[in-house]
Amino acid sequence: MLDARSLWDLIELRAEAAPGRELLVDSGGSRMTNGEFRDAALRTAAGLYGLGVRAGTVVSWQLPTWNAGYVLMAALCRLGAVQNPIIPIYRDREVGFIVRQIRPEVVITPSEFGGFDFAAMIARLTEGTGTRHVAADRTLPEGDPAVLPAYQAPQERELRWYFYSSGTTADPKGARHTDAAILAAARGMHSCLELTSEDINGMAFPLTHIAGPIWLGASLMAGASNVLLDRFDPAAAVELFGREKVTLGGSGTPFHLAYLKAQREFALTHPGERAFPTFRLCNGGGAPRPATLHAQIRDEVGGLGVIAGWGLTEAPILTMSTVHDPQAALDDSEGRPMPGVRLRVVTLEGKLAEPGEEGELRAKAPQMMLGYVDPALDEDAFDVDGYFRTGDLGTMDADGFVRITGRLKDIIIRKGENISAKEIEDLLFTHPRVADVAVIGLPDAERGERVCAVVVGGEGAAALEFVEMVEFLRGAGLMTQKLPEQLEVVDVLPRNPTGKVIKRDLVARFRD
Template sequence: MLDAGSLWELIERRAESDPGRELLVDSGGSRMTNGEFRDAALRTAAGLHDHGVRTGTVVSWQLPTWNVGYVLMAALSRLGAIQNPIIPIYRDREVGFIVRQIAPEVVITPSEFGGFDFAAMIARLTEGTGTRHIAADRSLPEGDPAVLPPYQAPGERELRWYFYSSGTTADPKGARHTDTAILAAARGMHECLALTGEDINGMAFPLTHVAGPIWLASSLMAGLSNVLLDRFDPAAAVDLFGREKVTLGGSGTPFHLAYLKAQREFVKTHPGRRAFPSFRLCNGGGAPRPATLHAQIRDEVGGLGVIAGWGLTEAPILTMSTVHDPQSALEDSEGRPMSGVELRVVTLEGKAAEPGEEGELRAKAPQLMLGYVDAALDADAFDADGYFRTGDLGTVDAEGFVRITGRLKDIIIRKGENISAKEIEDLLFTHPRVADVAVVGLPDADRGERVCAVVVGADGAQALEFAEMVAFLKGAGLTTHKLPEQLEVVEGLPRNPTGKVIKRDLVARFRS
């Protein structure tokens, strides 16, 4: 399975070798084996072929995390279309930007989901264009697979995917990807997590994220099953993941925090028992995590703890911890580079960093995008040696373990001094009355920027006061010039579907 050259080839190989093994279960009650999945994808490919979808046709689609979402993904792979999965919570601003930029021939969405009228949105956004809309409400167009032309495997660098970044600071950026990139990331994850056919993956994030096809590919490589939640709800996760004996608790910090909270509630009425008794590990990435989270998951939720990775839409899963890493590395690192990944660390002064020295992480990798949809962005995205500039700050130690220390754009410049938002966030996360936190720089006429801590209080705890926060940070060793000048206590932080805090919203809210 590991040497398949395309996603469709992998689908066919798994269906032939293990047709009766269950591949997908979703919260709507749909269940599919490998063989059923392949056959459904062929019927849908035929149905889309009847709608004019051919090799190279650009198809945007926006479906919840349903089994039929993966069937559509597979069908488009069989047809050789260029597919553009869109996160389901995106609305007119983001979806309008995307469809204007790539001009898809076909857009596929539910008619309605979660109280939102997707059909009306697409009608608004495509009025006066040649784009056609197909409604898919847990069902897809079907036809006779006999109409399909022979499968043509894509070339190693042939465009097959458009994925758009979350746009936490600006308009989304479209990354042009290949099956080669998807499969490279999947192979690395398969190895790092030691995936086997005995595993059952709990999928609580949008399958339209770049990790969606990566998880499908990893699942097919290992022969494991997936349990899909179309909208994350901790109570639903406890019920569904427990009932289906999920072993892999994805998929990032917000989900892991929710599992931890669910376990703490569960143990009140079920002393000594686990809410997720089959968890082998919690795989994750996509967002920073508190320094204490790995140990809390390991000791309370159960299993190996958090096995974390790091990557971007443009270059997914560049590094990942493994099940064999020492606890010290699992606690605060994102693992080591995957096979084929070359990392360099460049200091803010533009010099090659020494082991353990902070700088911008830059990468060359088989999972790296071809480039942006807007080619004008490429010049700034790559350095003179062809390394992708991730924008993430971090260190690589002498053993190769990568630690993310912040974002270049997350450096707050106060009176000419650089302050890392993540450093302050990591300290505040350890306060017993803080459940979540984000630190942002706000415009300030005297200082350039001032440091603002935005805090979500722990359940049932008294709200943190400004003086308490300052005393706590001083006691933790934070130097005076880094202390926040402002504290805001909120009910929750705005996050995108992968868990990253949308800091521009906090800046807009609290700048005055």
């Protein structure tokens, strides 16, 4: 399984090895074994073939986290199409940018989902083009697999995927990816988490994220199962994940915080019991996490705690913790580089950093993209030695553990002084009345930028006051030069599907 050359090869191998083993369960009640999944994908591939989809055809699709979404993904793999999975909450701005840039021949969406009319949006965005829309409301086009041509596995660097980054600061960036990149990340995750056929993964994030095919690959390698939740609701997660005996509680900081809150609420009526009794760990990535979260998940939710990783759409899961890492590393690191990944840390002055010294993380990796859809972006994306500039700031210690300290673009420059937003966020997360926080830089005529803390208060707790915040940060040892000059209290922070705070929205809201 680990040597499969493509995602479709892996689907076939697992269907042959364990056809009756359950692979997918979704919140709509659909259940599929490995064999049923393979067969459904072949029928859908035949249906799409009848609609003119061939090897190399560009197909954009935007389905929720349903079994049907994975069936469509697999069918497009079988056909050798170039597929472009799109996050379901993207709307006219993001989807319009994507379809204008890659000009798909076919776009597949639900007619309607979550009260939104997808069909009307696609009609608006593709008017006057040759793009066809296919509605898929938990059902997909089907045909006789006998019409399909023989399967041709892709070459190692053959384009098969377009994935778009979250675009938290600008237009989304399209990354061109291969099956080889997806499988490289899947193999690493399979190893780090020690996945087995006994594992059941709780998937509450969009399967159209790049982690979607990676999780499919990793679970097929291990013979594991997946339980899919199409809209994250903590109460629904407790019920579904508990009923299905989920062992892996994914998939990022917002979900882990929700599990922690659900556990605390559950404990009020079920003292001494677990809301998620079968969790063996919470796998995570995609967004920064409070330094206290691993221990809280371990001690309250149960299992090994948060086994975290770090990566980007351009190069997914570059580092990952393992189930054997020391607790000190699990507390605040994102693990060590995955197999085949080469990392270097470059200081803001441009020299290679010493162990523990902060700088920009740069990478070469088998899961690296081929390049951006817009080739004009490639020149600035790679340094002179061919390392990808991730834009993330961090450190790597003598044992290889990576710690993320912020983003290059998330450095606030106040009176010429560089201030890390993450440093202040991590401190404020420890305040007992802070449930969520983002620190942003706002334009300021005198200072260049001023530091603003945007805080979500704890449920039922009094709102944090400015003077109280300052005293708390001083007591925590924060330098006077880094203290926020502004505090805003909000009900919720705007986040993208991977959990990253959309700071441009906060800047726009509070800049004046």
